[in-house]
Each structure stands twice: as C-alpha cells, then as structure tokens.
Amino acid sequence: MIKLDDIDYKLIEALERDGKQSIKQLAEGVNLSITPVHERIKKLEASGVINKYTAVIDYNKLGKTLVVYCQVTLNSHQEEPFKAFEAYINTLDDVVEANYIAGTYDLLLKILLKDMNEYQEFVLRKLSKLSIISNIQSSFVIKNIKDLKSKVL
Structure with missing residues (x-):
C-alpha cells in the first residue's frame, strides 16, 4: 500500500x-x-492509485432507464466454466459491472437497459444461452438515492 x-x-x-x-x-x-x-x-x-480517467455518463439521457441487478448462481464451480462465463459476460455491453460474491449467489451483475421488454430479451437471448447458469434472481432499481463511483476512505 x-x-x-x-x-x-x-x-x-x-x-x-x-x-x-x-x-x-x-x-x-x-x-x-x-x-x-x-x-x-x-x-x-x-x-496505480489513479489507474484511469473516465467520463461519468448519464445513461438515462441515452435511453437506458432500467437498472437491473442480477444475482446469478452457477451450476459448476470449476475453472474452465468460470473462465468461459467471464469471457462471455465481457462481450455484453449492457452488463456494466460483474462481481463474484460470497453467499447464496455466485455473481452480481449490474445491467443497464432501455425497458422491461429489453430486459426480457436480454435474459432470453443472452443470459439463458449459458448452460453454466442454474439460477437468475433479478432486482430492479426504482430510484437511485446515492451513487458514488469511488470514494476515498
């Protein structure tokens, strides 16, 4: 440090x-x-304390008004399926954040979409394609009350 x-x-x-x-x-x-x-x-x-400079985008102004958090459970915890999942998730532009988590689920995905119809298409055509996924639990943001991209402690 x-x-x-x-x-x-x-x-x-x-x-x-x-x-x-x-x-x-x-x-x-x-x-x-x-x-x-x-x-x-x-x-x-x-x-590496400052590792890049970036713009903070207002996705609402780009028509991405639906923020979805998907908790994903994988049916395999072996290295190869994890690598394949990571590689695939990194190709999906709608997924803006993906984290392995501890607890009931294996991953937490933050997804930005236009609306519920686009969400349904995303799940059916993109997430459901992966046989490694055994369960998806989604939560939808109603209102953002605090959004810190990063914060110095």
Missing part, C-alpha cells in the same frame, strides 16, 4: 469530483505550486 498524506487525498477527491481540472486549478485547491502538484499526480498514476 502506498503512503499518502492529506494533500494526496485532497487531490484524489478533487479529481473524483472533476477529472478535467487543470493542474493549476488543483494546485490552487491544495495551496501548492503547479510543479509539486503535477509530481504528486504523476506519482499517484504511476503507483
């Missing part, structure tokens, strides 16, 4: 809020000159 100080955390939080800020803006926010702030950011990038 990399050792960070308060200024590093302030820079990370500022970049989480707005990754397009200039080095000058970031420097003003932490009361340092441009050069040390630039060096700190490069250190955070080189160490």
